Amino acid sequence: MIPQDSIVALATPSGAGAIAVIRISGQDAITIGNSVFKSIKNKELTTQKTHTLHLGHIMDGSKTLDEVLVSIFKGPNSYTGENTIEISCHGSTYIQQQIIQLLLRKGCRMADAGEFTLRAFLNGKLDLSQAEAVADLISSDNEASHQIAMQQMRGGFSNEIAKLREELLNFASLIELELDFAEEDVEFADRTQFHELLNRIEFVLKRLIDSFAVGNVIKNGIPVAIVGEPNVGKSTLLNALLNEERAIVSEIAGTTRDTIEDELVIGGIGFRFIDTAGIRETEDVVESIGIRKTFEKIEQAQVVVFLFDSSEFKVSGLKLKIELEKIKNQFPLKPLVIIGNKADKLEESEIVNLKAEIPEILLISAKEKLGVEELKNQLLSFVNTGALRNNETIVTNTRHYDSLLKALDEIQKVKFGLETNLSSDLMSLDIKEALYQFGMITGQVTNDELLGNIFANFCIGK
Structure with a gap:
């Protein structure tokens, strides 16, 4: 049931x-707003056109209380699909609280987390995947995650799913029709076309599922562990990457005794760099804990x-070679970047020798x-x-990923049934x-528990 009260x-x-x-959003939103607003030109908000701005005062x-601008959006032409007003007031916390408390006394109630977007979904302004993209858009902190959220909020992902669902639904209707005429042994669904459709759906589902690996790291940032022996310049490298003095640097081995993390956007992609404690044999209890944490961070890192x-x-x-082999063997699936630091101290012959010994080496000087x-x-x-450059759909939501996996499993069952004359x-x-x-x-199929879990993660006011 769609709520009618004003929030x-x-x-x-x-x-x-x-x-x-x-x-404020709800059936009586404009009426409630009008009851506390005094226009400088004596206008009644209830008689004004939608998508208009009005200058006046909030009166208790x-x-x-304050001089404000009031925006009017009449349903269904609003974000929520309901009557909505937005009061732009001065940013004093006292003014904010006084106006909100006044509106509560006039009949509003405080909105729950994500309730404005929930109402947009219930009123058909957004589907569920678009609604979830709103939260992703708000939390996006780099170009790539912003681009994905915008594409999904515009309906790119849901349109692709809706098209597949519609085609499958048409064939499902023909299959159901065959069941109604089972005694007459007729086929309404062309099996060849049906097989082609299943192949196309399977291809699209696999592409969307595969995109999740990329989408997940873009959304959450790619963790990169910086490891090595003490005093080789790990903290200096972190500072050079971030272009700030984030980690303490000294000539004393073992200075970094805990992991230090910070984020950097490279080419629109978020990377989370983890400066770890140096790996070496030590009897220092605190340093030993840091070294143990280093291996834990390597386990969690993607690079x-x-x-x-x-x-x-x-x-x-x-x-060094023994240590490298140990890391390669322990973490065979993780990309490994081998960096020779302090290259500014090397002679040309030493550089040639290093590249011959370790062909994949990258020589740098973190200090310089x-x-x-x-x-x-x-x-x-x-x-x-x-995929980003080609504007392809990328899946970033774990719930969507889970449903896509289950849908693929069912499609493959249907394909098997078709091929074996089930x-x-x-x-x-x-x-x-x-x-x-x-x-x-x-969101064509949903329940209160699912909606509660999704919108509980939204911020208040959205």
Whole structure:
């Protein structure tokens, strides 16, 4: 049931600012707003056109709370599909609270988290995947995650799913019709066309499922662990990457005793760099804990940057190779970037020798910030951004990913049934389950528990 009461919330971040926006939505939103608003030109909000702005004052009886601008959006031509007004007031926290409390006394109630977007969904302004994209858009902190959220909010993902669902639904209807005429042994659904459709759906589902690996790291950032022995310049490299003194640097081995994390956007993609404690044998209890955490961070990272002092390669080259093999064997599936730091100290002959010994090596000087851009480009090469450039649909939502996997499983069951001449009634069950999973993504199939879980993660006022 679609709620009819009017809700209110602060639509801008809490705290003091230049302005704040207070949003009201519901059947009586404009009437309630009109009861506390006094136009400088004596206008009644209830008689004004939609999508108009009005200057005046918020009045609590004879007391003036603030001079404000009121925006009017009449349903269904509003974000929520309901009558909506937005009050732009001065950003004093006192003013914000006084206006909200006044509106509560006039009949509004405080909005729940995500309730404005929930109402937009219930009123058919957004489907469920678009509604979830709103939350992703608000939390996007780099170009790539913003681009994906915008594409999904515009309906790119849901349109693709809706098209597949519609085609499958048409064939499902023909299969059901065959069941109604089972005694007459007729076929309304062309089996060849049906097989082609299933192949096309399977192809699209696999592409969307595969995109989740890229989408998930773009949305959450790619964790990169910087590892190596103590005093090889790991903290200096982190500072060079971030272009700030984030980690403490000293000549004393073991200075970094805990992991330090910070984020950097490279080419529109978020990377989360983790400066770890140096790996070495030590009797220092605190340092030992840091080293143990280093291996935990390598486990969690998606890319490992192994740093060593290239000027010490003559002395410690064999030990270095053993350490590299150990990491490669322990984490065979993780991309490994091997970096020789302090390359500014090397002779040309030493550089040639190093590249012969370790062909994949990247030589840099973190202190002088030489080779840092090359490292950034190499890190970026690990991310498949082709889908972004081609504006393809990328899945970032775990719930969507789960439904796509289940839908693919059902489609493959239908394909098997078609190829083995399974009876139409059994195929019909698998088709219905696939349709159910498609509907779960867009919200054509839903329940209160699902909606509660989704919108509980939204911010108040959205």
